[in-house]
Amino acid sequence: MDALMLDGNAVAGLLQEVFAVEMTTAVGTCDHCGRSEPIGAVRVFRGAGTVLRCPHCNNALVKIVKNETGIWIGLGGVRALKI
Amino acid sequence: MAPETAHVKTIGFDVQGWLGHRAGQHVDVRLTAEDGYQAERSYSIASAPDGDRIELTVERLDDGEVSPYLTDELTPGDRIELRGPVGGYFVWEPAVGGPVLLVGGGSGVVPLMAMIRTRAADGGDAEMRLLLSSRSWDDVIYRDELAGLAGDWLTVAHTLTRSQPAGWTGYGRRVDAEMLTEVGPGPDARPQVYLCGPTPFVEAVAEALVSLGHEPHRIKTERFGPTGG
Amino acid sequence: MSFISRGFRGRPRSDADPSRLPPGQYLTTDYPVLSAGPTPHTPLDRWDFQIVGELAEPRRWTWDEFRALPSEEVVKDIHCVTKWSKFDTHWRGVSIDTLLDGVDTSAGYVVQYADGGYTTNLPLQDVTGGKAWVVYDSDGAPLAAEHGGPARMLVPHLYFWKSAKWVRGLRLQAEDEPGFWERNGYNNYGDPWREQRYWGD
Numbered sequence: 001m002d003a004l005m006l007d008g009n010a011v012a013g014l015l016q017e018v019f020a021v022e023m024t025t026a027v028g029t030c031d032h033c034g035r036s037e038p039i040g041a042v043r044v045f046r047g048a049g050t051v052l053r054c055p056h057c058n059n060a061l062v063k064i065v066k067n068e069t070g071i072w073i074g075l076g077g078v079r080a081l082k083i
Numbered sequence: 084m085a086p087e088t089a090h091v092k093t094i095g096f097d098v099q100g101w102l103g104h105r106a107g108q109h110v111d112v113r114l115t116a117e118d119g120y121q122a123e124r125s126y127s128i129a130s131a132p133d134g135d136r137i138e139l140t141v142e143r144l145d146d147g148e149v150s151p152y153l154t155d156e157l158t159p160g161d162r163i164e165l166r167g168p169v170g171g172y173f174v175w176e177p178a179v180g181g182p183v184l185l186v187g188g189g190s191g192v193v194p195l196m197a198m199i200r201t202r203a204a205d206g207g208d209a210e211m212r213l214l215l216s217s218r219s220w221d222d223v224i225y226r227d228e229l230a231g232l233a234g235d236w237l238t239v240a241h242t243l244t245r246s247q248p249a250g251w252t253g254y255g256r257r258v259d260a261e262m263l264t265e266v267g268p269g270p271d272a273r274p275q276v277y278l279c280g281p282t283p284f285v286e287a288v289a290e291a292l293v294s295l296g297h298e299p300h301r302i303k304t305e306r307f308g309p310t311g312g
Numbered sequence: 313m314s315f316i317s318r319g320f321r322g323r324p325r326s327d328a329d330p331s332r333l334p335p336g337q338y339l340t341t342d343y344p345v346l347s348a349g350p351t352p353h354t355p356l357d358r359w360d361f362q363i364v365g366e367l368a369e370p371r372r373w374t375w376d377e378f379r380a381l382p383s384e385e386v387v388k389d390i391h392c393v394t395k396w397s398k399f400d401t402h403w404r405g406v407s408i409d410t411l412l413d414g415v416d417t418s419a420g421y422v423v424q425y426a427d428g429g430y431t432t433n434l435p436l437q438d439v440t441g442g443k444a445w446v447v448y449d450s451d452g453a454p455l456a457a458e459h460g461g462p463a464r465m466l467v468p469h470l471y472f473w474k475s476a477k478w479v480r481g482l483r484l485q486a487e488d489e490p491g492f493w494e495r496n497g498y499n500n501y502g503d504p505w506r507e508q509r510y511w512g513d
Contacts, residue, residue, distance in 0.1 A: 002347070003281065003282050003283050004345060004347070004458075006306045009109070009125075009170055009305045009306070010125060010306070012109070012169040013111040013169040016169055017166075022170070022171035023171075024170055024171050024172035025172050038172050040173055040303070045350070046347070047348035047349075048346065048471075048473040049493060049496065049497065049498070051348045051349060053349060058349065060429070060492075063493075063497075065493070065496055065497030067497075067509065072496050072510075072511070074496040114317040114322070115316050115320065116316070118325075120338065121314065122323070148323045152319070156320070161317075162315065162317075164314055164317070
């Protein structure tokens with residue numbers, strides 16, 4: 001367990017900018033293990049970009065890359081997102 | 084601006100157009116240097132809703148990039164750029180009710196204090212218990228205010244992990260399952276738990292709570308990184 | 313809309329020799345830890361490094377075998393896509409040329425794969441000819457786990473996301489295959505001197 005790991009609260013502002021609604025209460029279903037958690041409870045890692053990982057199986061749920069002109073959001077690890 | 088401890092300061096901001104916030108939410112502060120370099124950090128709102136004024140409690144990290152600016156450089160009249168309020172998961176409002184168990188590590192107490200202050204201002208009948216872990220008595224943030232609020236709806240328990248004052252009869256070790264059992268409420272009361280602090284603290288306490296039988300989905304967590312947010 | 317924060321200076325940003333600093337970068341003496349996932353902890357007695365894919369016989373080294381390979385000291389500038397550059401970083405490791413010595417392949421591309429699932433892709437010619445290493449010492453000491461230890465890739469002529477931490481092998485391929493970040497906005501090649509950070513750069 002890494003001291004640098006955060007949780008979905010840390011990306012609340014960024015996600016709200018993108019989705020225009022509060023996202024930490026949105027519930028994501030992991031495409032790998034099938035478990036569901038609110039975004040506020042998932043693990044967040046900051047590398048070259050930001051990665052949201054399933055707290056149960058560590059699958060990369062969401063990848064976020066941001067630059068001055070836009071944001072790439074990869075939702076590839078999420079089976080479904082309930083907002 | 085008001086010092087809380089030797090390393091921690093509360094700063095008040097008047098925010099034009101502030102639409103209010105809920106206890107537990109935070110703001111993202113962004114600073115821009117003259118050469119365009121930017122740094123961004125998140126800070127929990129410490130105050131209960133109060134018109135267009137918010138308070139942030141900032142711990143000054145010696146090797147921090149943003150916190151020393153906020154605690155040492157900022158003077159009344161300065162403007163900062165912030166985005167918020169943000170967050171909906173780690174939020175308490177009177178409608179949530181109680182009982183509530185608040186567990187904080189160091190500056191993790193900040194969003195929990197917003198919850199306590201909201202309860203104090205707004206009434207409602209939720210019972211709250213705060214278990215606060217600090218390094219020493221001098222490091223306890225909001226120490227006197229908490230002592231003043233403790234009473235029929237608020238119980239405050241401290242644990243001091245590095246040093247204790249002479250005559251200390253409180254806890255003097257890291258939060259563990261036994262301490263959580265003594266402070267309560269127990270899982271049968273189905274409390275809503277809010278747990279906030281550095282990641283290792285949150286991970287250890289969450290595990291202890293689950294081992295005691297608290298339902299995982301009733302434990303809400305907010306992890307602070309070494310950069311303070 | 314951002315405005316200047318009066319008196320804010322930020323992390324110390326040294327004055328750099330401009331010929332060494334790629335466009336848009338800041339020079340640091342820190343060593344920030346950036347990671348796409350939790351730090352893996354593979355025990356050395358279970359670690360191996362492999363070269364697989366388009367070659368007649370896959371190659372594999374255990375940790376002891378890997379440490380017995382000819383190694384070299386390398387001093388390089390590194391450039392992170394998050395805008396930090398660090399000059400004169402010191403490493404010790406094995407050149408990819410050594411690992412591929414005698415390998416006959418028609419592959420044009422290589423994918424680095426690592427513990428934890430991270431991948432990144434490169435043309436094969438970008439890891440040969442003295443351009444890339446698998447390194448295990450940093451500043452004269454074993455590479456710390458949080459910085460990619462026991463071993464990571466070092467490909468200093470590209471942005472540092474192209475140097476996988478916790479690397480476990482190279483897959484030689486005829487086809488290019490975008491890796492973890494290349495699938496999500498980061499540039500497929502990543503040349504810091506042409507500021508190729510994102511798709512479309």
